[in-house]
Amino acid sequence: MIKKRITFIWLIIFLVAGCLVKQPQSDLSVFDLAGAEITTLAEIVPDLKKMRIILVGEHHSREDHHMAQLRVIQALHQAGARVAVGLEMFRNDSQKVLDGWIAGDFTEEAFQQSYYDNWNFPYAAYRPIFEYARENKIPMIGLNVSRDITRQVSRQGFQSLSKAQKDKLSDVTCRVDDAYMKFIRKAYGAHSHGNLDFTFFCEAQLVWDSVMAIHTLDYLETNPDAIVVILTGTGHAQKAAIPRQIAQRSKLPVAVILPELPGILDSQIATDEDADYLILGLADSE
DSSP: OHHHHHHHHHHHHHHHHHHHHHSOTTOOEEEETTTTEEEEHHHHHHHHTTOSEEEEEEOTTOHHHHHHHHHHHHHHHHTTOOEEEEEEEEEGGGHHHHHHHHHTOSOHHHHHHHHHHHOOSOHHHHHHHHHHHHHTTOOEEEEEOOHHHHHHHHHHOGGGSOHHHHTTOOOOOSOOOHHHHHHHHHHHHHHOTTOSOHHHHHHHHHHHHHHHHHHHHHHHHHOTTOEEEEEEEHHHHSTTTHHHHHHTTOOOOEEEEEEOBTTTBSTTTOOTTTOSEEEOSOOOOO
């Protein structure tokens, strides 16, 4: 009797463990802003597979946001999509490092050093994404612009750039809609410390958006079957930012997924002019 009871207990443990292991990685609650209904990531994956670019926003310091981004990447990859991951966190001139990481040519220590040369938020928050990409040979793309260019624009304006520095950028002026202007003013208050001209700061934000759009489209031009999942801050991910810059240069279908931020970005405040979907059930905003 005792032996049977122990066997039964182990059977229950095995079944529970099996359920946990097999629980779909895509099981995230999502609010469809166009349909005004709650759904799941698993249910919207077929629609996401029809996209060529998917932006998944984040607050850089939020680990739950990064785990949600990972779940989107996993869901698409497991559904058979040819996924590539576009990163705000890496400059385009660091592409060899990203390629070397995916190829297994870099130790984690060396890769981490390059990460901190590009970005200043904790590596650990992004580590599961980097590891999953490496394990599954998912390309990662450095989308950001040289910090020298954004620094120069923020201090001297877009017109101070040389012809070579402007490269593929169209003329950048601080003409944006009210919603995006609100984001830029908020960012200006957080970062400028009163030392930067607001118009120049605004132009720097638009350069950032434009360059990430351009590098994404460049990748898709040579990889026409790929879906690029862009990981970037919520301000850059919203439709008025990078997606607008993409739309000015291409007709490729784009989707925007943002994390719900109660009282800031939720189903009562956001519309389908901001994003297509909100990820629900994450921790309260900081």
